[in-house]
Amino acid sequence: DQQVKQNSPSLSVQEGRISILNCDYTNSMFDYFLWYKKYPAEGPTFLISISSIKDKNEDGRFTVFLNKSAKHLSLHIVPSQPGDSAVYFCAAGGSYIPTFGRGTSLIVHP
Amino acid sequence: DVKVTQSSRYLVKRTGEKVFLECVQDMDHENMFWYRQDPGLGLRLIYFSYDVKMKEKGDIPEGYSVSREKKERFSLILESASTNQTSMYLCASSSPGTSGKNTGELFFGEGSRLTVL
Numbered sequence: 459d460q461q462v463k464q465n466s467p468s469l470s471v472q473e474g475r476i477s478i479l480n481c482d483y484t485n486s487m488f489d490y491f492l493w494y495k496k497y498p499a500e501g502p503t504f505l506i507s508i509s510s511i512k513d514k515n516e517d518g519r520f521t522v523f524l525n526k527s528a529k530h531l532s533l534h535i536v537p538s539q540p541g542d543s544a545v546y547f548c549a550a551g552g553s554y555i556p557t558f559g560r561g562t563s564l565i566v567h568p
Numbered sequence: 569d570v571k572v573t574q575s576s577r578y579l580v581k582r583t584g585e586k587v588f589l590e591c592v593q594d595m596d597h598e599n600m601f602w603y604r605q606d607p608g609l610g611l612r613l614i615y616f617s618y619d620v621k622m623k624e625k626g627d628i629p630e631g632y633s634v635s636r637e638k639k640e641r642f643s644l645i646l647e648s649a650s651t652n653q654t655s656m657y658l659c660a661s662s663s664p665g666t667s668g669k670n671t672g673e674l675f676f677g678e679g680s681r682l683t684v685l
Contacts, residue, residue: 464610467608490671490672491672492671492672492673496605499577499678499679499681500678500679501572501658501660501676501677501678501679502611502658502674502676503676504673504674504675507671507672507673547610547611549672550672551672554599554618554662554664554672555601555613555616556672556674558610558611559610560608560609560610561610561611
């Protein structure tokens with residue numbers, strides 16, 4: 459059974475608008491949460507993370523929100539740019555091995 | 569700059585062939601991982617290693633084996649390739665942060681696209 463779920467396989471957004479990618483998890487023992495970005499034919503790269511003791515972490519255009527009671531996290535990208543078009547993986551863990559979601563493909567239209 | 573290097577970006581092999589995928593990291597990381605990525609299935613862990621000569625099965629180890637003879641090198645072996653092993657293979661490494669606590673941040677190589685005919 460999936461412990462980390464990304465229920466939207468794809469998302470399409472207009473350039474300049476906000477992109478919101480969602481992720482749900484089931485394991486309350488997870489104490490770190492991350493987002494990775496992956497372009498075709500490249501390896502994933504780390505984007506932003508948040509620990510379980512926080513509810514928000516911001517890095518430039520990227521903000522991750524954590525709602526522990528709902529076991530839900532989200533990634534906000536504001537403003538979205540065409541170069542943000544990629545697959546985004548949510549990951550969570552409590553050991554050194556994170557569990558990945560299946561990814562959401564974001565397309566940002568000019 | 570941190571670097572995880574996978575030896576082959578693209579490979580084409582025939583069913584039944586033995587396949588070696590090599591991965592080298594230059595960050596002195598303790599942990600190394602092999603994943604495969606398939607559309608709609610995300611990243612699935614095949615094997616991981618937390619030390620030299622140590623290996624642990626991940627979620628989908630069947631049909632694969634690994635070798636870690638040196639800290640910087642982690643090899644994935646397909647003893648007899650099959651068409652259902654056509655995939656993108658990703659190597660990654662990690663290390664506990666300065667506080668000694670794992671953060672889950674993995675450093676990935678660029679991937680090896682394997683096609684088995």
